[in-house]
Amino acid sequence: MSSNGPPQTPASSIPSRDECEPVKYLDRINILIVDDEPKNLTVLETVLDDPGYRIVRASSADQALLALIADEFALLILDIRMPDMTGLELAHMIKERMKTARVPIIFLTAYYNEDQHVLEAYSTGAVDFLHKPVNPAVLRSKVAVFAELHRRNLENTQINKELLAEVAERRRVEEQLQFLNNTLEKRVRERTEELWEKELRLRQAADAARLTYVELDFQQGEIRTAENFASVMGYAPPENGRGNIAAGIACFVQHVDPRDRKPVEAALKMFREGKPGPKLDYRIVGDDHRERWIESAWVVERNPLGKARRSFLTNLDVTDRKRAQDQLRESEERFRQLADSMPQMVWTARADGEVDYYNARWHEFTGFGPEKYGDLKNWEPILHPEDFVRTVESWKECLRNGDPHRVEYRFWDRRTNRYSWHLGRALPFRDDGGTIMKWIGTCTEIDEQKRTEEDLRRANQALEHFAFAASHDLQEPLRNVAVYTQLLRKRYGSSIGGQANDFMQVIIDGAQRMSRLVSDLLAYTSVAGLDREPIGTVDTEKLFEQVSADLHQVIRERRAEVTHDPLPRVYVKDVHLRQLFQNLIGNALKYQEDETPPKVHVTALKVDGQWQFSVIDNGIGISPEYQEQVFGVFRRLHVNEGKYAGTGIGLAICQRIVERYGGRIWVESKLGAGATFYFTLPAEGGS
């Protein structure tokens, strides 16, 4: 490998020191030789020819400086004497530059007696002097030394650099770690606080619910109990809540009520083995000798391989709940005993309407039992098909709005093999807050009544039809008799003479009277009708005016005064009230002395939720012993002719009307001092 001369690279393409790779110490080292004589340079080159050296030539100080900029040199061999700059001056310059300050310099000099040069040279940092001509071996060995030195230097520098880098790295890592550490600590602190709070809340909740827990750690073979264990369970766990499993369990079993030991022990076995199990209720007797009901449940935590790691068990004090349940059961028992001993059919249903009980009597009658609990629709087989839908709908309505249930329906009676009418009722039972808790229902047989009612209705209707038909059929011939006798008398009366007219009059009167009786009888029977027409409210004052208008002729003739106080609205049929007033006012006008103008006054007073009317007159009055009789059918107190003629049915009709509405009619009077007729009728809105 021969050197080719001074590096010819242009300045711009000279790589900087930093861009170069660190020199590996197996690379060649650079030696700069400076001499103005090319011959000398060549000699030196030859002497120093070695694969480990790279010789760089410079023939002037300038060239030398350029070369020094471009490369790093292990050694400089300078000739002291040079044209533009002495070697010494160059050495100075070199030394001044930091970069090159430490490069060793060997001076070559031709002059022997230049001691002052030697001193000067050493002061510039030269490390050696050599006299020309240079002994090649000496030169080589000196160069070798410096080469070696340089190499070591480079090595050290490299190692240093690497060390520094490592240190820097380490420091960085340390800083990061420190930072992470800090943040970690902060997070841990926060989490811990959170957990603390959670635990506190849990504990508070558990205490309030009287819930405690027990943890079985299979890995450590330990039982751990919560702080509130003693307050819930009534005894303190052994080893203060952190003890050995067997001891903990044994202590527990000791406190379990002997009646419940067996199921508890069975459950315990599962718990210990880390097997899951169902909830368990049992009694515990605490150290304070108090009995408590405890409900326990547990979960098992397993590791990924399926082996039980932990069992976590909760104990809940359910004493209150149990007591309440017991009380409820007791009261239900008592109720059932009562219900079963009753002769009536009784059933109960839950608040949602599902039947949950039939008493013994019910079972006897219907053959039903618990299999028919539930929806009321289950009654279908025993209800009359016409009543089924109606009953169920009415029940649903009552469930919705909480009203008492009341409905009439037909049940199939197994004993007589026919349908029998029953009255079904149900009442809701509420708790203190007013919420419905239960329904209690009864079914009472009303068949006889119902049939009687039905018969009565039919009989009445038949009677009405009969009366109607009869009256018409009776009226016609009567009319004919009366009218034609009158015709006879009118056309031929004068020619017959004698008592014929009187006789004819008798016939006429008889027929007419009979006719009147027949129509009154019809009026009387028609009042009784249990018709289903709806009753409305009547404006009594308006009706009064109408009746007065109808009677206006009589009123005018007799110069009567017919007045009234404010009259209320009543809940009756228009025709009935009309008849009442017509009869009573009509009577008041009729039963009066000729000379005295009749005075009639009508008032109304509310008594016991009903309206009590009074019809007060100033007529002839009625003696007390007849005051009941007058209401009898066809009962009269006077001869049926003259001014007090009548059929005797008017008051009977009034009585019938009033009684139809559940009211009363009576009279208070003194003979010769007028009479007051009282009657009561239901007020508006009543029934």
Add this chain to the structure above:
Amino acid sequence: MKPQPLIVLTEDNAADVFLVRSALEDAGIDFRLHVISDGEQALRFLQTVETDESACPEILMVDLNLPKLSGTDILQNLRENNHCAGSTIIVLSSSDSPKDRARVAQLGVEHYFLKTASLDEFMKLGGVVRRVLESRDERQH
């Protein structure tokens, strides 16, 4: 007054027919009376008026108690088919019941005459008919 106004009377009781005639005569009315005394005749009458409007009477007197086809049935038929809407209807009835009165009121009856056992009362029918005929004449003019 229109000469010889036509009056149709549904009445099965001959005695009552005589009385009606007497009452009308007594009132001095010159009338033509056509009597329907049973259901068959009634049906024929109804059929006739379907096609011949002139067969409709000035006054239609209906006794409610005609056998087989009641007076109300006849009235209902006329009303539903809108025949003889121009005839004045007088109902004769021995019933004074409000129910009966109400029933016929719904059928467009203007007069309800009660047949009582008094001759004098019955004779008033004549006056009623006379007034009806007079007011009909007035309306037409």
